[in-house]
Amino acid sequence: MRVVQLSDSHLFKSPEGKLLGLNTEHSLSMVMDLIAAEQRHIDLVLATGDLSQDGSSESYNRFHQHMEAFxxxxxxxxxxxxxxxxMANHQVAKRMSPCVIPLNGWHIIMLDSTIRGKVPGNFADSELVFLQQALQQSAGNNVLIALHHQPVPVGSEWLDQQIVGNAAEFFRIVDQFHNVRNIIWGHVHQAYEGERKGVKLMSVPSTCVQFRPKSFDFAVDRENPGYRWLDLHADGRIETGVSRVTGVDFVVDYSVRGY
Ligand SMILES: Nc1ncnc2c1ncn2[C@@H]1O[C@@H]2COP(=O)(O)O[C@H]2[C@H]1O
Structure with a gap:
């Protein structure tokens, strides 16, 4: 099963909208072109948050239009x-977290790690109850869990202040089950790969600006936008890779110290 993960497109109400000088509509289009060129067959696409920068109806409309290419x-x-x-109003098929997506011997569990109006992550009690029940119902399947915020530190002091606040409770539930193979997230605008108790942990580049890995303070990286692909095998193995747009010099204002 070929899964594609896209994240952090930060679209604005206007298609001219820019984040740190980068036109996010343009960079998402370039990533979509890259996926079209590289991926002959995709079984599932997961969009792991910050699809909009401003929460506008227009931004979700345009994100939805991009996704119609799949x-x-x-x-x-x-x-x-x-x-x-x-977001939910623009997800016509209601394919939104929290949910469980059955996929040929795998269960993909999509969770909401956001706190309304705040930047850092934290799971509401209802989300943890959902996770516990979803895992109980996933016996006999391999499991991939997707969320927005990082549940483990990625090694950047400023970003790791935004880690899922109750990650310990999350892992207390995950650790009860032996069929969780993979946990993926967005938010950190960089490709991270690690492992915890045999579970693979991964983040994905943003489709717009990138953050510099292992940076103490906010810092923008010079890597190009991209996406992650994952092959989920029936025996629980995962192959994965990150691909980035090449041959395009994106305009980014590296002097800006935040947004
Ligand atoms: N200089 C900064 N220091 C700390 N946090 C920041 C800074 N600039 C932006 N942020 C926040 O950190 C978030 C990280 O990713 P987001 O795209 O969610 O949006 C970012 C902002 O909400």
Whole structure:
């Protein structure tokens, strides 16, 4: 099963909108072109939050239009910049977190790690109850869990202040089950790969600006936008890779110290 993960497109109300000088509509289009060129068959697309920068109806409309390029189902979960209700209104097929997506011997569990109006992550009690029940119902399947915020530190002091606040409670539930293979997230605008108790942990580049890995303070990286692909095998193995747009010099204002 070929899964594609896209994240942090930060679209604005206007298609001219820029984040740190980068036109986010343009960079998402370039990533979509890259996926079209590289991926012959996709079974599932996961969009892991911050799809919009400003929560506007227009931004979700345009994100939805981009996703119509895919022949397979596309599921969304919110990030800290999203307005969950507004997102849900634009997800015509209601493919939104919290949900469980069955996929040929795998269960994909999509969770909402956002706190309304705040930047850092934290799971509401209802989300943890959902996770516990979803895992109980996933016996006999391999499990991939997707969320927006990082549940483990990625090694950047400023970003790791935004880690899922109750990650310990999250892992207390995950650790009860031996079929969780993979946890993926967005938010950190960089590719991270690690492992915890045999579970693979991964983040994805943003489709717009990138953050510099292992940076103490806010810092923008010179890597190009990209996406992650994952092959989920029936025996629980995962192959994965990150691909970035090449041959395009994106205009980014590296002097800006935040947004
Ligand atoms: N200089 C900064 N220091 C700390 N946090 C920041 C800074 N600039 C932006 N942020 C926040 O950190 C978030 C990280 O990713 P987001 O795209 O969610 O949006 C970012 C802002 O909400």
């Amino acid at each position: 022949a397979c189902p596309v599921y969304w979960l919110p990030g800290n910049h999203d307005l969950t209700d507004m």
